[in-house]
Amino acid sequence: MRKLMLIIGILLIAGTANAKHLHPEKYYQDLWCADRGQVEVRQEDGTRVDCLTECMAVEFDFCGKWYESITQALHYGMLTGKQAAIVLIVEKPGDWKYVERAKALIKFYCLPVVVFVTTPKGIIQSGY
Numbered sequence: 001m002r003k004l005m006l007i008i009g010i011l012l013i014a015g016t017a018n019a020k021h022l023h024p025e026k027y028y029q030d031l032w033c034a035d036r037g038q039v040e041v042r043q044e045d046g047t048r049v050d051c052l053t054e055c056m057a058v059e060f061d062f063c064g065k066w067y068e069s070i071t072q073a074l075h076y077g078m079l080t081g082k083q084a085a086i087v088l089i090v091e092k093p094g095d096w097k098y099v100e101r102a103k104a105l106i107k108f109y110c111l112p113v114v115v116f117v118t119t120p121k122g123i124i125q126s127g128y
Helices: 002-018 025-033 063-080 093-108
Strands: 037-042 048-053 056-062 083-089 113-119 122-125
Touching (some): 025 048, 025 056, 025 083, 025 113, 063 083, 063 093, 083 093
Parallel strands (some): 056 083, 083 113
Antiparallel strands (some): 037 048
8 A cells, every 4th residue: 555655646746747837828828819819719529729710720739749739720720611720839948849840740741730839928930
């Protein structure tokens, strides 16, 4: 029993250490989407588009989840008939490698996904 409690404790600590971000995803979502569109728009299949603008269905994710953001954006674009887009959140210099990976995959497969990048200070690059 003692070993089990120790393992659970270690897993909980490791899980919270990996989840450490400067701000939650919602912070960036609200900041970016405030004057562009609607936040958390529910779709007929029960999913929610993070930000729905006049012409884009936008998915937000921290850079480490770049691959998930692409597929979600494509799904939302299909459901809404709008341009699929992602906003990758860069909080530290090491995050840029994920932006490059996303851009490379999108370019290689000619995926119809627009990439935006945001930081705690706001959008610094857009429209890849």
